[in-house]
Structures are given as C-alpha cells and as structure tokens.
Amino acid sequence: MEEVEGISRLREEVARLHQELVRAGLVVWTGGNVSGRVPGRDLFVIKPSGVSYDELTAADLVLCDLDGNVVPGSEGCERAPSSDTAAHAYVYRHMPEVGGVVHTHSTHAVAWAARGEAIPCVITAMADEFGGPIPVGPLAIIGDDSIGRGIVDTLRGHRSRAVLMQGHGPFTIGVSAQEAVKAAVMLEDAARTVHVARQGGNIQELPAEMIDRLYDRYQNVYGQQTDDRR
Numbered sequence: 001m002e003e004v005e006g007i008s009r010l011r012e013e014v015a016r017l018h019q020e021l022v023r024a025g026l027v028v029w030t031g032g033n034v035s036g037r038v039p040g041r042d043l044f045v046i047k048p049s050g051v052s053y054d055e056l057t058a059a060d061l062v063l064c065d066l067d068g069n070v071v072p073g074s075e076g077c078e079r080a081p082s083s084d085t086a087a088h089a090y091v092y093r094h095m096p097e098v099g100g101v102v103h104t105h106s107t108h109a110v111a112w113a114a115r116g117e118a119i120p121c122v123i124t125a126m127a128d129e130f131g132g133p134i135p136v137g138p139l140a141i142i143g144d145d146s147i148g149r150g151i152v153d154t155l156r157g158h159r160s161r162a163v164l165m166q167g168h169g170p171f172t173i174g175v176s177a178q179e180a181v182k183a184a185v186m187l188e189d190a191a192r193t194v195h196v197a198r199q200g201g202n203i204q205e206l207p208a209e210m211i212d213r214l215y216d217r218y219q220n221v222y223g224q225q226t227d228d229r230r
Ligand SMILES: O=C(CO)[C@@H](O)[C@@H](O)COP(=O)(O)O
Pocket: 030, 031, 032, 033, 047, 048, 049, 050, 051, 081, 082, 083, 084, 103, 142
C-alpha cells in the first residue's frame, strides 16, 4: 500500500525520537516505545515490539488504527507492534488533543512508580513543565487497554503530561511525539533531582499560587511564539 507523505514524515520523526530516548539514557535494551498520531487521520505509528533501537528504521514502524489493529498491507505490517499498542490506541481514542505517547523504564521515574509515590512539585522546573506533582496511575496488566484506561483516568483534566503507572513506570503524552519525548526527558530529570534532594533533608512543596504563575509563564511566554507546542 502506498502511504501518504504525512505518514512517511511521521515515520522518520518517530524513528529519530527513539534515538533520543537512548541519547537521554531513558531506556535499556528495548524497554520503551514512542508513537505518533498521523495528523488528520485515525491512525498512528508505533515501534515494533522488541526491536533494537540500533536497528530501528522508519520503515520498521507499524501503522495502526485507533483500536490498535495493524493496517493490513502497510509498510512494516508484517511486524508485531509494541506490547503497549492497545494502551497508546486507548489514549489516542479518548484524548483527541494528544499527538504523541511515550513509555520508558527510566530509572528514577520507575523508582517512584515502584513505591507508588507521586513526585511532589518542589522545584520550578516541575511547575513549568507539569504544572504540579506527577501523579500515580493504577497497577495495570500489560498487553490490553488497562494501561491506557489508567493513563486517561489519571491525566484527563490534569495539567501533568506524565503519569507513573504503579509498579511499572512512566507514560508521557504531548501534542506531538516530540513533546511527549520532551516530557519523558523532563520527568526523569525531575524524578532524579527530587530523589537526590530528599536524601539531603526535608523538601518543601512550592505554594500553589506560585506553581500556577510558573506554569502559565512557561506554557505561554517562554520560548518562541512559533514553537510547535503552541
Ligand atoms: O513495559 C514493558 C514491559 O514491561 C514494555 O513496554 C517494554 O518492554 C517495551 O516493549 P515493546 O518492545 O514496545 O513491546
């Protein structure tokens, strides 16, 4: 099946973003995945399951519909999609504003998830990026849409674009795959910093009003008006 140009561009972008996970040290072996929604279509591309990031090319990515079914005849359709495909699909179905979903096993975020403990908002970088604490989602089985339900139930109506799935690890969302990867990078940085801070003594949550002001500035003023996230 010949694919439209938008899908080819997205394949290139999502393949490249998997290398960002490696570069940022967020994954070991094949333990993470990125997906991106095809603009204007009820489709997304996602990593094939268990494929090494070193070998991953744009053509390897698997095109799926929003029920998580592989599109027959599409490039890469002979490969099994990521184990988390049903979770990503559930998020795209229920959160139309989401253009990208990321899952990693980044060490510090997983450690908070293992304790089932939300990361308190104690640093300005967290207020900027997440607008508050990072919430914990339910313990959910891998492979069906249980994880997706947990992500949506936790993040819908929440400013955070990251959730720590209990006993598993982080899932992040964004308006694009790139923004979801950025959230995964910022999340791990916050998880590590707050962990280190707590080793040295008490930590203090930022006042709610300050969090609101920081979040508003970072989301609406920081950077360039032409930024993709706007
Ligand atoms: O979290 C898990 C399993 O614990 C999976 O998301 C992870 O291993 C990546 O799996 P895939 O290679 O995307 O199928």
